[in-house]
Amino acid sequence: MAKIGSLPQAVAELVHDGDTVALEGFTHLIPFAAGHELIRQELRELTLVRMTPDLVYDQLIGAGCAAKLVFSWGGNPGVGSLHRMRDALATGWPHPLEIEEHSHAGMANRYVAGASGLPFAVLRGYAGTDLPLHTASISTVTCPFTGEQLAAVSALNPDVTIIHAQRADRAGNVQLWGITGVQKEAVLAAHRAIVTVEEVVAELTPVPGAVVLPTWVIDAVAVVPGGAAPSYAHGYYGRDNAAYREWDSISRDRATFTRWLKNLQGTPS
Known part of the structure; x- marks a missing residue:
């Protein structure tokens, strides 16, 4: 309170x-x-x-x-x-x-994951950038339903x-x-x-x-x-x-x- x-x-x-x-x-x-x-x-x-x-x-x-x-x-x-x-x-x-x-989308999704009690968030993003090469909190996941590779960011x-x-x-x-x-x-x-x-x-x-x-x-x-x-x-x-x-x-x-x-x-x- x-x-x-x-x-x-x-x-x-x-x-x-x-x-x-x-x-x-x-x-x-x-x-x-x-x-x-x-x-x-x-x-x-x-x-x-x-x-x-x-x-x-x-x-x-x-x-x-x-x-x-x-x-x-x-x-x-x-x-x-x-x-x-x-x-x-x-x-x-x-x-x-x-x-x-x-990215803005990545940061916003990190907050959302943190607020939701989830370990990470999934988004379409970071394509064409080298940020994933330099940032440990950015990774990728494969969608279990479509096989699409998506960006993942750790919760904040x-x-x-x-x-x-x-x-x-x-x-x-x-x-x-x-x-x-x-x-x-x-x-x-x-x-x-x-x-x-x-x-x-x-x-x-x-x-x-x-x-x-x-x-x-x-x-x-x-x-x-x-x-x-x-x-x-x-x-x-x-x-x-x-x-x-x-x-x-x-x-x-x-x-x-x-x-x-x-x-x-x-x-x-």
Whole structure:
């Protein structure tokens, strides 16, 4: 059952060094505040999982939180590269970074398998790519009914999944809507789950297309208004495009990034 409390408390209790951690949210509802709390608590040796790692994962990698990245696309949307990720891969600064790359379909199916309690998922995919040659979690199976050879991907069960949502009720049931991505599957696949929300309300009223996650699949809910910024929360605030552009210049230079990091951590620069 979900416990409603503070974000620092939830991270301290539920996320540990060496954990596999998924911060999911596609285009909007990206859990930036939670990612920043991981940095402030100086988590280390994390395996970071995300279909589309963008700024928040660049920040986590640059802060030295990550040992490995499991993903299907990485970049600063509409702007360019993730420079802290590139630096870690090219030079090992601040720590060497291992990567495991998938297709979007492969990652989504891995979450579904994990959420379903299955050891792997089957899909038509990866044909014409060399990803299976470099990724141990991709294999093939032969259909017992047709003889067709299909791609298989191992289930993904994060130690912790963290998402952001629009609201929760007082019992810890969570509601999110808009572009919902794989948040539901990532939460259901995880051993532990943290949700940051814009607000807690007395009752969850119906919203077209909304996803409701019941309290018994969530460990902690934290009220963090603006917790998805600079991404957006549909119905609450828009995307801060300037922040995405600004990140390109901040992240290009180690010294500039280090000043940003010290400011985030509240330490003197």
